[in-house]
Amino acid sequence: xxxxxxxxxxxxxxxxxxxxxxLQIALTLAIVCNALFIIQxxxxxxxxxxxxxxxxxxxxxxxxxxxxxxxxxxxLTRADVLALRQMPGVQDAVQVxxxxxxxxxxxxxxxxxxxxxKPIAHTTQYFMDExxxxxxxxKLIAGRNFRADEVVTTDPxxxxxxxxxxxxxxxxxxxxPDGSALGKPIYLGDDRTPSxxxxxxxxxxxxxxxxxxxxxxxxxxxxxxxxxGNFSTYLIRxxxxxxxxxxxxxxxxxxxxxxxxxxxxxxxxxTFEVVREQAYKSDRGLAILMGVICLILLAITAAGIxxxxxxxxxxxxxxxxxxxxxxxxxxxxxSYFLTENLMIGIxxxxxxxLMAVGLNxxxxxxxxxxxxxMAYVAAGVIALLLLGQAAVLAPAMRAAKVPPVEATRSV
Amino acid sequence: xxxxxxQLGLRSLRKNPVLTALMVMxxxxxxxxxxxxxxxxxxxxxxxxxxxxxxxxxPQIDNWGPEDAATTMGEPPPAMSYTDAIGLMxxxxxxxxxxxxxxxxxxIPADANLLPISERSYAVYGDAFPMFDVPFLYGGGWxxxxxxxHAAVVVISKAFNDKLFHGANSVGREVNLDGRNYRITGVMxxxxxxxxxxxxxxxxxxxxxxxxxxxxxxxIELKVATNGNNNCNKSPANDGWExxxxxxxVWLGYWAELPTETDAKAYxxxxxxxxxxxxxxxxxxxxxxxxLRNVMDWLDNRKVVPPESKISLLVAMGFLxxxxxxxxGLLLAKFxxxxxxxxxxxxxxxxxxxxxAQFLIEAAAVGLAGGLLxxxxxxxxxxxxxxxxxxxxxxxxxxxxxxxxxxxxxxxxATVLAAFYPTWRAAQVQPAWQLKSN
Numbered sequence: 001x002x003x004x005x006x007x008x009x010x011x012x013x014x015x016x017x018x019x020x021x022x023l024q025i026a027l028t029l030a031i032v033c034n035a036l037f038i039i040q041x042x043x044x045x046x047x048x049x050x051x052x053x054x055x056x057x058x059x060x061x062x063x064x065x066x067x068x069x070x071x072x073x074x075x076l077t078r079a080d081v082l083a084l085r086q087m088p089g090v091q092d093a094v095q096v097x098x099x100x101x102x103x104x105x106x107x108x109x110x111x112x113x114x115x116x117x118k119p120i121a122h123t124t125q126y127f128m129d130e131x132x133x134x135x136x137x138x139k140l141i142a143g144r145n146f147r148a149d150e151v152v153t154t155d156p157x158x159x160x161x162x163x164x165x166x167x168x169x170x171x172x173x174x175x176x177p178d179g180s181a182l183g184k185p186i187y188l189g190d191d192r193t194p195s196x197x198x199x200x201x202x203x204x205x206x207x208x209x210x211x212x213x214x215x216x217x218x219x220x221x222x223x224x225x226x227x228x229g230n231f232s233t234y235l236i237r238x239x240x241x242x243x244x245x246x247x248x249x250x251x252x253x254x255x256x257x258x259x260x261x262x263x264x265x266x267x268x269x270x271t272f273e274v275v276r277e278q279a280y281k282s283d284r285g286l287a288i289l290m291g292v293i294c295l296i297l298l299a300i301t302a303a304g305i306x307x308x309x310x311x312x313x314x315x316x317x318x319x320x321x322x323x324x325x326x327x328x329x330x331x332x333x334x335s336y337f338l339t340e341n342l343m344i345g346i347x348x349x350x351x352x353x354l355m356a357v358g359l360n361x362x363x364x365x366x367x368x369x370x371x372x373x374m375a376y377v378a379a380g381v382i383a384l385l386l387l388g389q390a391a392v393l394a395p396a397m398r399a400a401k402v403p404p405v406e407a408t409r410s411v
Numbered sequence: 412x413x414x415x416x417x418q419l420g421l422r423s424l425r426k427n428p429v430l431t432a433l434m435v436m437x438x439x440x441x442x443x444x445x446x447x448x449x450x451x452x453x454x455x456x457x458x459x460x461x462x463x464x465x466x467x468x469x470p471q472i473d474n475w476g477p478e479d480a481a482t483t484m485g486e487p488p489p490a491m492s493y494t495d496a497i498g499l500m501x502x503x504x505x506x507x508x509x510x511x512x513x514x515x516x517x518x519i520p521a522d523a524n525l526l527p528i529s530e531r532s533y534a535v536y537g538d539a540f541p542m543f544d545v546p547f548l549y550g551g552g553w554x555x556x557x558x559x560x561h562a563a564v565v566v567i568s569k570a571f572n573d574k575l576f577h578g579a580n581s582v583g584r585e586v587n588l589d590g591r592n593y594r595i596t597g598v599m600x601x602x603x604x605x606x607x608x609x610x611x612x613x614x615x616x617x618x619x620x621x622x623x624x625x626x627x628x629x630x631i632e633l634k635v636a637t638n639g640n641n642n643c644n645k646s647p648a649n650d651g652w653e654x655x656x657x658x659x660x661v662w663l664g665y666w667a668e669l670p671t672e673t674d675a676k677a678y679x680x681x682x683x684x685x686x687x688x689x690x691x692x693x694x695x696x697x698x699x700x701x702x703l704r705n706v707m708d709w710l711d712n713r714k715v716v717p718p719e720s721k722i723s724l725l726v727a728m729g730f731l732x733x734x735x736x737x738x739x740g741l742l743l744a745k746f747x748x749x750x751x752x753x754x755x756x757x758x759x760x761x762x763x764x765x766x767x768a769q770f771l772i773e774a775a776a777v778g779l780a781g782g783l784l785x786x787x788x789x790x791x792x793x794x795x796x797x798x799x800x801x802x803x804x805x806x807x808x809x810x811x812x813x814x815x816x817x818x819x820x821x822x823x824x825a826t827v828l829a830a831f832y833p834t835w836r837a838a839q840v841q842p843a844w845q846l847k848s849n
Contacts, residue, residue: 285799
């Protein structure tokens, strides 16, 4: 290990270059830490499971034309569902008001006490029938499914409290932390009458994938209700291998059944793969963007270090020659430059770590982001110090190759 | 002199191709990243109606009370109940005003072989057309009399007119919407304000163009439900459509045109008086809580600019700063390597000013090259934003003349700015020192 004092003395004569490298390392650290953190958050979100068996699912959104009476539309919708279930290639189908990642649905507060003023949890409400669990491929872990005679068909304006409800495990645990939710009452919205939990499913995500749903992402209630009205949404489970065929056949069959409908637009017919991609498009995009920026940033910082150190080596050829002539080994010269870079790097990462935390705190207030975990700062610090050492290696080796005879040459 | 220095600069840049390439790439990447994200930011923070954005206002009335407002930090709901919207409409205190909501109407083509078409449609009052400066190809909006008569009239888009009437003047002809005939009063010219300021509550803010407008009064009479959001703080007391209209559910947009600041102030007072009146009548059990925002304030309040756009702009700006710090370092290395050359020039009579001019011009040449690379990369970037952003937003980001000019301006300006310190150092070179050591 060479003495630090002469290095410090030399650095004092290169204040500008030293400060520039340190500053660059600091800024890079601040941005890379935060970018990595954003990437990790987004990737966590977009790899969240919905709780459904996502392969072989197709979603169709339909709108009735010229039907103003909700009940009449309900009859047409029911005919659609029955026809879909009869289709070859269809394993099961269900009419829904929403499904995970659809991007629009219902949500409300839940209480366990009829007089409770404040809801204990927020939840989404899925209105489906007894085919829901089989179609979605959701796993029932306690209790039972709905029976056909429990399903009520109603206008959205006139929804009555359902006596039965199936809840997701996340919601069950939130409402009844001791795990005894089965058979217990829950009160949805401003209901005065309870719904009894008859079943618990392992997992079922809400219809949204965005950040604002993070604190109730898996709180779901399924109610045995079929909503009537101008819009209807169908979730269809294709038999294995039949999905691609069904994407074309199902809308064609529906149009044949009744022409006065609209099934178009970017939400008309979607496989669940498309649903997932659309729901998380901006999350995935931002993660990719941040990743690319991080890589280029690290490359540019490394290039900057190479450039400035090369300049220093060129400037000091004579001094290096003198040191070599006075007995310094190649190794001494190499470690001189490595140590010099390490010292600048340490100064840079200390400032950078502070900036990273500061930037994150500011973003927390601006963009409702989470707090930066110190692990990221630590990882960034190590990465940048290693990067600095790697970048300085080539110029330093060139410096080590300066022959002692250089001392005798002028310029 | 400029041309000579420029030549000198180019020659010097050729002398250290690696260092030059590093600088050009740093600037190119930095500028491209910030310009690409800026193009998206510019599109999303666009003023959709610049000539009138300070005259169009959204009133908000708190019909839910402090308990619900607590979750929104005291903000009244972002939409209006039917009761309040009709109340404001009846009082008619603004120069122009309209209630609006998205409706899901479908057009049934006369040709029985064609399937129904459904596009983005709104129910509005006739005032909406002059208010929002909607351009017309043929005809115009409908009249107040037609509003009052719940008339079956419709305004269609140019695209619709092209599809149905092959671009002919279709004013006075009829179209079948959901099984009922509507008379066309006007055909809009291309009109697609982005963001769709008048309905950011229900739409993604950057939706496809609006294709149809029908009278609000007609839509209500036909009990056409909203195609957008409906929020209720409690279930409607009475059943059916009438019960829904009487409820405190919020689902309607309201816009008022108030040409001067005095008008806006007076309107805010009117909103206060209206809420106070509702409190006296026993409908509101809380003090009046109202808001009045113009277009840009409203877009800001509804957070129309997606957070991804802001975050990436921020990161890209930081990226540019790092690239510039990098450039400062590299330029310093480059200029100081030529200390002896500077010494000779100074000894031969060049003033400090000459040195400044020479090196700043050399830096500008680097900036120009960086700008060229940056432009190329910005082109790639703008093409690639659709990978990152919602395609509806991505298609708004375009590489136009102003962005090209801005790219060059930022590249050159940034490089020259970065060159100030290295140039100052170069100008400080003592001629005697350099000559002596030689």
